[in-house]
Amino acid sequence: MNKLYGTLNELLVKLFNDILRIEEQSLKDDEFSNLSITEIHVIEAIGQTQERNMSSVARDLDITIGTLTIAINNLLRKGYVNRTRSNEDRRIVLISLTEKGEAAYKHHSQFHNEMIKTTISKLSDEEMKVLISALENINTYFKEKYNLKRKYK
Amino acid sequence: MNKLYGTLNELLVKLFNDILRIEEQSLKDDEFSNLSITEIHVIEAIGQTQERNMSSVARDLDITIGTLTIAINNLLRKGYVNRTRSNEDRRIVLISLTEKGEAAYKHHSQFHNEMIKTTISKLSDEEMKVLISALENINTYFKEKYNLKRKYK
DNA sequence: GATTAATACTTTGATCTTCAAACCATTCTT
DNA sequence: AAGAATGGTTTGAAGATCAAAGTATTAATC
Numbered sequence: 001m002n003k004l005y006g007t008l009n010e011l012l013v014k015l016f017n018d019i020l021r022i023e024e025q026s027l028k029d030d031e032f033s034n035l036s037i038t039e040i041h042v043i044e045a046i047g048q049t050q051e052r053n054m055s056s057v058a059r060d061l062d063i064t065i066g067t068l069t070i071a072i073n074n075l076l077r078k079g080y081v082n083r084t085r086s087n088e089d090r091r092i093v094l095i096s097l098t099e100k101g102e103a104a105y106k107h108h109s110q111f112h113n114e115m116i117k118t119t120i121s122k123l124s125d126e127e128m129k130v131l132i133s134a135l136e137n138i139n140t141y142f143k144e145k146y147n148l149k150r151k152y153k
Numbered sequence: 154m155n156k157l158y159g160t161l162n163e164l165l166v167k168l169f170n171d172i173l174r175i176e177e178q179s180l181k182d183d184e185f186s187n188l189s190i191t192e193i194h195v196i197e198a199i200g201q202t203q204e205r206n207m208s209s210v211a212r213d214l215d216i217t218i219g220t221l222t223i224a225i226n227n228l229l230r231k232g233y234v235n236r237t238r239s240n241e242d243r244r245i246v247l248i249s250l251t252e253k254g255e256a257a258y259k260h261h262s263q264f265h266n267e268m269i270k271t272t273i274s275k276l277s278d279e280e281m282k283v284l285i286s287a288l289e290n291i292n293t294y295f296k297e298k299y300n301l302k303r304k305y306k
Numbered sequence: 307g308a309t310t311a312a313t314a315c316t317t318t319g320a321t322c323t324t325c326a327a328a329c330c331a332t333t334c335t336t
Numbered sequence: 337a338a339g340a341a342t343g344g345t346t347t348g349a350a351g352a353t354c355a356a357a358g359t360a361t362t363a364a365t366c
Contacts, residue, residue: 011288091343118294130280131287135164141271244314244361
């Protein structure tokens with residue numbers, strides 16, 4: 001039990017410390033090398049579905065609207081997003097992904113998918129349930145302890 | 154299987170996106186509120202054991218020595234680290250934690266420990282082994298795919 | 307032993323991300 | 337119609353980071 005405990009701690013620490021760096025590196029390889037990890041997260045938050053306004057995306061990312069404005073300025077310049085004003089309410093700014101933006105979105109999903117596939121490829125259904133429940137425990141713990149605003153809807 | 158797959162993906166994404174923010178928040182509560190998450194990681198990398206030189210710490214953190222110099226300047230000013238030159242080789246700069254630095258180190262470990270404890274409190278030994286093996290899969294995947302320099306010795 | 311090369315850091319100048327606060331435009335309230 | 341509220345943008349400042357230039361010390365070479 002004690003041994004397992006230490007192993008688990010070490011694994012999680014490694015994972016947490018590597019993940020951002022890895023995500024970034026996974027972008028650098030190819031045609032999206034001009035995207036920072038921040039920008040990819042903005043693209044991820046905008047999502048593929050429909051136009052979204054600045055406030056809701058900023059809330060999801062847990063950044064201020066001002067910060068998002070700057071990020072969107074850059075993504076616009078690089079051709080990854082569209083920005084228009086709503087006709088119903090001229091105050092509202094609507095943003096959405098261009099084709100290029102969607103391609104980047106898909107590329108990033110691919111990264112996640114491969115990671116998951118690797119993780120679970122050797123697990124039985126039963127084992128997967130264990131894994132899920134353990135991860136749910138962590139998430140619940142965080143949520144309760146730090147009262148996090150949840151991202152991803 | 155497909156359902157589980159999606160759940161797992163979502164859990165991991167949540168986790169990865171929250172963890173840094175949470176670590177930071179866990180510092181803000183108390184006497185270490187003047188430490189940024191970056192600075193805590195530097196403290197973590199220096200470690201409790203013995204004096205370390207700049208290069209090795211920078212390598213562990215995967216940042217340049219120049220960046221580390223700046224971080225150490227600040228930590229010095231705030232009283233968390235000591236900095237001296239080696240007597241054997243005057244080029245080498247040795248850094249170590251002050252008492253205050255050690256206290257911060259311990260506080261951060263505490264955060265990790267609580268997290269782990271929560272995660273595994275409801276798991277049997279058998280289930281823990283599943284969790285560990287799944288996490289090892291992810292780590293191995295990263296290591297192979299992105300050829301990561303490993304931190305934490 | 308003097309010169310050159312290598313090593314270990316620090317400094318500098320630039321870029322990126324972020325925030326808070328001030329600002330602008332539009333819509334809502336009264 | 338005036339004032340308040342809402343949704344964004346801009347501005348100024350701070351922190352993290354890097355690459356490249358600079359400094360000091362040690363090692364290698366001639």
